[in-house]
Amino acid sequence: MDALDRLIDLHGPDVVLAAVAPMLTPERLARIDAVLDARLVSLVPVVEDLYDPHNGAAAIRSAEALGLQDFHVVEPGQRFSVTKGVTKGCDRWLTLHRWPAITGCVAHLQAQGFRVLATAPGAAEDIEHVDVSRPLAVVFGNEHAGVTAAGVAACDGTLAIPMAGFTESFNLSVSVALVTQRLATRRRDALGARGDLPAERRARLRARWAALRIRGAVGVIERHVSGQTRPDVAMQPQPRENLDP
Numbered sequence: 346m347d348a349l350d351r352l353i354d355l356h357g358p359d360v361v362l363a364a365v366a367p368m369l370t371p372e373r374l375a376r377i378d379a380v381l382d383a384r385l386v387s388l389v390p391v392v393e394d395l396y397d398p399h400n401g402a403a404a405i406r407s408a409e410a411l412g413l414q415d416f417h418v419v420e421p422g423q424r425f426s427v428t429k430g431v432t433k434g435c436d437r438w439l440t441l442h443r444w445p446a447i448t449g450c451v452a453h454l455q456a457q458g459f460r461v462l463a464t465a466p467g468a469a470e471d472i473e474h475v476d477v478s479r480p481l482a483v484v485f486g487n488e489h490a491g492v493t494a495a496g497v498a499a500c501d502g503t504l505a506i507p508m509a510g511f512t513e514s515f516n517l518s519v520s521v522a523l524v525t526q527r528l529a530t531r532r533r534d535a536l537g538a539r540g541d542l543p544a545e546r547r548a549r550l551r552a553r554w555a556a557l558r559i560r561g562a563v564g565v566i567e568r569h570v571s572g573q574t575r576p577d578v579a580m581q582p583q584p585r586e587n588l589d590p
């Protein structure tokens with residue numbers, strides 16, 4: 346939860362959007378809506394106890410590019426650090442959930458209706474045949490040990506990416522990209538829709554993403570709100586933002 350989330354909580358997404366939308370071109374707003382249309386919240390990656398932040402950043406970048414919204418990281422030891430050079434800042438469009446232990450993360454997802462599967466090279470169930478008719482969360486292990494025994498025990502089953510060469514496993518971030526790409530395609534086919542973002546969450550993200558496009562958005566929103574409640578405080582004209590999409 347950052348300052349933007351707090352402002353959205355406090356004033357509601359419509360007020361926040363009204364504050365920043367005049368500074369965005371119609372093309373930028375249309376782009377935000379197109380990405381929201383394709384956002385999939387019923388497929389969720391979980392990465393457990395990662396060593397290499399570049400690997401984590403690359404996994405986040407793939408998940409965001411493929412249209413997922415939620416990304417869970419389990420950090421029993423050192424804090425998961427997103428390497429900006431690899432994500433190219435795409436982590437700001439995602440909702441990152443941090444957990445100290447895999448058991449709490451898996452129990453939370455199961456309580457939300459997700460079937461949770463641990464990835465394991467050679468598992469009996471694979472990404473081509475796994476049931477995608479209900480929400481699915483997929484746990485990935487670290488580069489050395491794979492998913493922990495506690496992780497496998499907490500999950501509802503295991504899942505493999507089919508392999509046909511001499512190599513015994515894929516790199517972690519490659520695995521996230523392969524699983525996410527295939528399961529997102531299959532899940533969208535099963536839904537008969539590109540995205541499944543609930544209306545309330547969509548409104549929050551729309552306001553947040555629009556604000557993220559504006560330099561100094563927190564100040565812009567605060568001036569807008571105080572201008573609404575105190576007619577003597579006029580809104581200062583703001584420059585149009587010029588960041589690339």
Ligand SMILES: C[S@@+](CC[C@H](N)C(=O)[O-])C[C@H]1O[C@@H](n2cnc3c(N)ncnc32)[C@H](O)[C@@H]1O
Pocket residue numbers: 464465466467484485486487488489490491492504505506507508513514515516517520
């Ligand atoms: C380099 S692998 C770890 C290999 C580890 N020695 C093992 O046996 O799990 C890193 C992670 O990528 C994923 N992975 C790699 N190849 C996979 C495959 N063929 N099927 C499913 N997951 C795979 C798993 O999440 C694994 O924990």
